[in-house]
Amino acid sequence: MSGDLSLRDLLRSSALPQNEARLLLAHALEQHYQLPRSALLSRDEMELSPSALAYWRELESGRLNGQPIAYLIGKKGFHNIELLVAPGVLIPRPETELLVEIGLREIDQLSGKASLLDLGTGSGAIALAIASASPNIAATATDHSSEALAIALKNTKNLGLEARVQLVQGNWYEAISKEEQFDLILSNPPYIESNDPHLLQGDLRFEPINALTDQADGLSCLRTIISGAQEHLKPSGLIAIEHGFDQSAAVIDLMKSAGLRDIETHLDLAGHHRVASGRK
Numbered sequence: 001m002s003g004d005l006s007l008r009d010l011l012r013s014s015a016l017p018q019n020e021a022r023l024l025l026a027h028a029l030e031q032h033y034q035l036p037r038s039a040l041l042s043r044d045e046m047e048l049s050p051s052a053l054a055y056w057r058e059l060e061s062g063r064l065n066g067q068p069i070a071y072l073i074g075k076k077g078f079h080n081i082e083l084l085v086a087p088g089v090l091i092p093r094p095e096t097e098l099l100v101e102i103g104l105r106e107i108d109q110l111s112g113k114a115s116l117l118d119l120g121t122g123s124g125a126i127a128l129a130i131a132s133a134s135p136n137i138a139a140t141a142t143d144h145s146s147e148a149l150a151i152a153l154k155n156t157k158n159l160g161l162e163a164r165v166q167l168v169q170g171n172w173y174e175a176i177s178k179e180e181q182f183d184l185i186l187s188n189p190p191y192i193e194s195n196d197p198h199l200l201q202g203d204l205r206f207e208p209i210n211a212l213t214d215q216a217d218g219l220s221c222l223r224t225i226i227s228g229a230q231e232h233l234k235p236s237g238l239i240a241i242e243h244g245f246d247q248s249a250a251v252i253d254l255m256k257s258a259g260l261r262d263i264e265t266h267l268d269l270a271g272h273h274r275v276a277s278g279r280k
């Protein structure tokens, strides 16, 4: 067989940016030969079998057509865990790790066991990152989407967290009973306005629309979640919610109107106000 199918040649001839080509080719090697990423260098003369080659071509053309890398390789790192992801679920974003950090700080201050409600859990990202980092947490994670919950369940099992993370389906607080109260409510709801042009660009084109936009002014899910917080927080309980970079003032107003106290805004690594928190 000619040498133009060696790993080195495949990387050299790919139209993808090299970092992306390496990531996808490493994934093909792992899937077909259980080889580590370092094989890209240590075995760069290796030639792929026809089926491995076909898989690489599929990954490469998927990415050239704009498909998100996380969907192509089926996983995404988030905080301290790795999550399975697929087109039915939002790809967890680094910004959302801010909510996890706020949650973990709060749990540290509570003595003993604490309860968490993660509204709109998607892949399970927030609840699972927190439960995996803190043995003191019992979490309820909800979503409207059965596709998302199926993926969240796989992630829960992979991380061995079934005993401490309960998944329930439903429309925001309707997923739980009226009486249920939590030490901590965290949520990253859909907050993009329905006519935002970003929905038609980049990775967002491939993600579930109901995970991204409320199909309204961008604030409707934030309103519902904040207005139900008093009912579902224990005394002194904390709610922290992610929002768009230009929604901070509106979200703080919603928290004030809901009678929450100790309202704070939190900056992401890029210096944008992306999370607001308040206490019952």
Ligand SMILES: C[S@@+](CC[C@H](N)C(=O)[O-])C[C@H]1O[C@@H](n2cnc3c(N)ncnc32)[C@H](O)[C@@H]1O
Pocket (backbone or CB within 6 Å): 090, 091, 092, 093, 096, 119, 120, 121, 122, 123, 124, 125, 126, 142, 143, 144, 145, 148, 170, 171, 172, 188, 189, 190, 191, 210, 211, 212
């Ligand atoms: C922005 S995604 C966040 C997913 C995950 N928490 C994360 O940060 O990666 C919003 C999630 O809210 C869910 N969702 C949308 N509308 C909902 C509703 N009415 N009730 C419950 N969940 C909803 C979506 O299915 C989606 O999984």
